[in-house]
Amino acid sequence: xxxxxxxxQSLTVWEGETAILNCSYENSAFDYxxxxxxxxGEGPALLIAIRSVSDKKEDGRFTIFFNKREKKLSLHITDxxxxxxxxxxxxxxxxxxxxxxxxxxxxxLTVSS
Amino acid sequence: NAGVIQTPRHKVTGKGQExxxxxxxxxxHSAVFWYRQTIVQGLEFLTYFRNQAPIDDSxxxxxxxxAQMPNxxxxxxxxxxxxxxxxxxxxxxxxxxxxxxxxxxxxxxxKLTVL
Numbered sequence: 281x282x283x284x285x286x287x288x289q290s291l292t293v294w295e296g297e298t299a300i301l302n303c304s305y306e307n308s309a310f311d312y313x314x315x316x317x318x319x320x321g322e323g324p325a326l327l328i329a330i331r332s333v334s335d336k337k338e339d340g341r342f343t344i345f346f347n348k349r350e351k352k353l354s355l356h357i358t359d360x361x362x363x364x365x366x367x368x369x370x371x372x373x374x375x376x377x378x379x380x381x382x383x384x385x386x387x388x389l390t391v392s393s
Numbered sequence: 394n395a396g397v398i399q400t401p402r403h404k405v406t407g408k409g410q411e412x413x414x415x416x417x418x419x420x421x422h423s424a425v426f427w428y429r430q431t432i433v434q435g436l437e438f439l440t441y442f443r444n445q446a447p448i449d450d451s452x453x454x455x456x457x458x459x460a461q462m463p464n465x466x467x468x469x470x471x472x473x474x475x476x477x478x479x480x481x482x483x484x485x486x487x488x489x490x491x492x493x494x495x496x497x498x499x500x501x502x503x504k505l506t507v508l
Binding site: 284312321322323325329346361369371373375378379380381382383384385386 | 451500501
């Protein structure tokens with residue numbers, strides 16, 4: 281049973297456009313949601329994260345929007361660049377429970393120039 | 394500062410052989426995690442250690458897989474009698490704090506291929 285789901289599986293946008301990556305979860309106990317970025321041949325790296333007490337977190341061109349009631353969140357990448365081409369993983373954590381992060385299936389983003 | 398170091402980067406084994414994967418966490422980090430990554434299953438949690446003690450191994454296949462952390466500078470993941478379905482990238486990650494921050498630093502992974 282997949283506790284964290286992502287869509288779409290793959291996404292292609294043009295350089296300069298906004299890419300929107302979606303994530304949903306099932307477990308109401310999750311209260312911390314990091315997004316990880318992974319390039320081929322590398323391990324995932326933390327990109328940006330949000331706590332469930334917030335509905336928005338911004339860091340440069342990357343913004344997380346969080347809807348606790350619907351158990352949904354999204355990552356918006358504005359002014360997408362070819363260097364943003366990577367796989368993005370949404371993850372979830374119950375900070376009061378086990379430290380294990382639960383990852384979604386990932387969205388492969390391609391930014392074309 | 395060096396990141397998480399994993400060796401070997403690539404390992405090819407025959408079915409039924411043993412594979413041992415090594416991880417050196419970032420110095421000073423108190424938690425070490427192992428994940429398995431495949432195209433089909435994505436990133437699967439296997440196990441983690443805090444201050445060298447095993448805390449949660451709920452993701453480990455009960456047979457053939459074992460993990461240890463004999464000292465604060467390295468952890469090993471051992472797979473006995475490897476099977477083709479064990480083929481995956483095995484990722485090690487470390488975390489600075491004991492508290493559950495969700496901020497993991499991953500190594501580049503060890504790609505295991507079982508023929």
